[in-house]
């Protein structure tokens with residue numbers, strides 16, 4: 463029960479990795495704001511599935527690109543909870559396409575959600591966390607930032623941006639005992655990776671992953687909640703790869 | 714309406730909390746940077762705390778107009794120009810810039826603001842009684 467009496471905000475919390483993070487946090491006693499773009503009923507249904515957990519979930523509908531909404535939401539939670547202990551930024555999208563065919567909209571959408579959304583929520587929690595002299599932010603990066611695939615100029619740039627933001631903010635907030643880290647998943651079985659998994663084939667993928675399996679959202683959630691918890695009390699500014707060894711290269 | 718003493722006490726609390734200094738370090742003529750060890754992020758922290766305890770809004774850059782010191786129009790060879798000093802006086806009516814103006818080295822600017830300046834700053838924002 464590492465999160466008993468603690469509060470958390472998880473963006474993109476209704477599906478995939480974000481949802482697995484929410485599950486882990488409530489299982490260990492946290493009060494969690496599940497922030498997602500999708501219909502509130504979808505989030506509520508996801509929350510209902512975890513209703514036996516010791517913690518508590520409050521779903522919110524919000525687009526992480528909306529900076530004012532981020533501030534408003536965080537301030538509302540801070541007034542109510544008087545503390546924001548954890549922020550996990552998991553909202554993210556892909557809009558793949560080769561550069562020559564990429565539209566500006568594809569570029570703006572991915573940068574706006576993955577990098578802009580991360581900025582918006584980091585910005586909104588900075589003041590409450592600074593004031594409380596404690597807090598832990600975990601951003602969802604991707605191994606794709608450093609080991610890019612074709613057709614992901616927008617995505618790789620957004621996640622490279624997340625890495626830079628993570629390290630830089632870690633330095634800024636360290637003196638306030640606020641830690642900022644990221645996890646960089648490899649190939650994880652969620653809606654986001656369905657197309658790639660379908661295209662390349664799971665069998666082929668497993669051949670190139672040293673641990674010989676596609677990752678599960680829970681694999682990433684375990685790493686993310688480690689960084690979010692006091693177990694990682696001396697870890698800041700790090701990008702932790704959770705990829706079954708995919709990025710190790712070699713033979 | 715707070716009295717001047719109450720303003721001082723609240724500021725003292727804000728500084729003790731933000732900077733981790735002791736109550737007795739926070740005297741009216743203590744300088745924020747030199748004596749109390751404030752860094753740039755601390756000014757934000759202090760502003761947050763003042764906003765909360767006095768229920769006021771303090772626009773960023775009002776207490777410590779860093780933007781003037783990074784503006785090439787106001788700085789020459791590491792010194793604040795005459796126009797720059799005028800701008801600082803306009804922006805910081807609560808601070809006494811006379812000593813600084815005699816030798817306006819940018820680097821020294823940080824160590825100029827005192828706790829008493831800060832009290833005057835807040836007194837300009839809330840109505841005080843005697």
Ligand SMILES: NC(=O)c1ccc[n+]([C@@H]2O[C@H](COP(=O)([O-])OP(=O)(O)OC[C@H]3O[C@@H](n4cnc5c(N)ncnc54)[C@H](O)[C@@H]3O)[C@@H](O)[C@H]2O)c1
Nearest residue numbers: 474477478479499525526553554602604647650652654655
């Ligand atoms: N699945 C993978 O293989 C993989 C690999 C590396 C990194 N990641 C990263 O992990 C994070 C989570 O991905 P996932 O696989 O769980 O994806 P997912 O599609 O399963 O879930 C993402 C969630 O984010 C929400 N979302 C999307 N845009 C939003 C917006 N504008 N505002 C609010 N919410 C929004 C979606 O509604 C969804 O619930 C993403 O940042 C992704 O880039 C995933």
